[in-house]
Amino acid sequence: MGGVAIAYIVAIVLAKVLKVRPGRRGTFINTIANANTIFIGLPLNIALFGENSMPYFLVYYVTNTVSTWVVGIFFIKADDPTKTSNSKTQHLNIKQILPAPLIGFFVAILFLIVGIPIPSFIDQTFTYVGNIVTPLALLYIGIMLFNSKLSSIRFDRDTIVALLGRFILSPLAIIGLLLLGGYLGHGLSVGLKETLIVQSATPALAILPVLAASSHGDTQYATNVVTTSTLLFVFIIPIIMFIMPYIIH
Numbered sequence: 699m700g701g702v703a704i705a706y707i708v709a710i711v712l713a714k715v716l717k718v719r720p721g722r723r724g725t726f727i728n729t730i731a732n733a734n735t736i737f738i739g740l741p742l743n744i745a746l747f748g749e750n751s752m753p754y755f756l757v758y759y760v761t762n763t764v765s766t767w768v769v770g771i772f773f774i775k776a777d778d779p780t781k782t783s784n785s786k787t788q789h790l791n792i793k794q795i796l797p798a799p800l801i802g803f804f805v806a807i808l809f810l811i812v813g814i815p816i817p818s819f820i821d822q823t824f825t826y827v828g829n830i831v832t833p834l835a836l837l838y839i840g841i842m843l844f845n846s847k848l849s850s851i852r853f854d855r856d857t858i859v860a861l862l863g864r865f866i867l868s869p870l871a872i873i874g875l876l877l878l879g880g881y882l883g884h885g886l887s888v889g890l891k892e893t894l895i896v897q898s899a900t901p902a903l904a905i906l907p908v909l910a911a912s913s914h915g916d917t918q919y920a921t922n923v924v925t926t927s928t929l930l931f932v933f934i935i936p937i938i939m940f941i942m943p944y945i946i947h
Contacts (some may be wrong), residue, residue, distance in 0.1 A: 701871040724774030729864030754893035901927035
């Protein structure tokens, strides 16, 4: 949570210093602070570290999901360029605070803690559905990249800074906190450290263009940062994996 908080603070400062225009600010801040954990982070984590890394992944997933739908969404809503001081205050939408995946996670935790038995046919069904998440996520990524025309990609100032924040600032914040924790004697398991670092460097949220459109934001900019971050991630992850042994002892 500390790494996400640092990313938010720096992103807000950068947005003010660079004078990012209304309609882009919410997307800019969310690009730096929040990651695409489900569609890219989950299959990547399983591919790199195996099924045993799932508990570690869930730690970052829950933090990222709460961050997106409790904090990040309000930056986007507040960035509506059509909003005026006379605009009516928008009512809080419970679906924004508690999306279906997060509700499912809390329900699963409740079942585990209370020890509620699950019929075998339901357990098998959930297992089958869970097993297709990774291939479906990979198909989704492929379709998104195919539909994104390379000629539409733009590397303007706001995009470049947002990408630097996503791929450099966010991982450095996590790495710095992990090193500080180790120095203070609060060491974490190697698997958790690896997962946190990898997830902190995943691309921007795939849903950003939709969120930007819902608040009359710059959807072209949102689509651009999602596409470019997803494409660049192919080159970023080998670098992360290469330096990982020098960070984690």
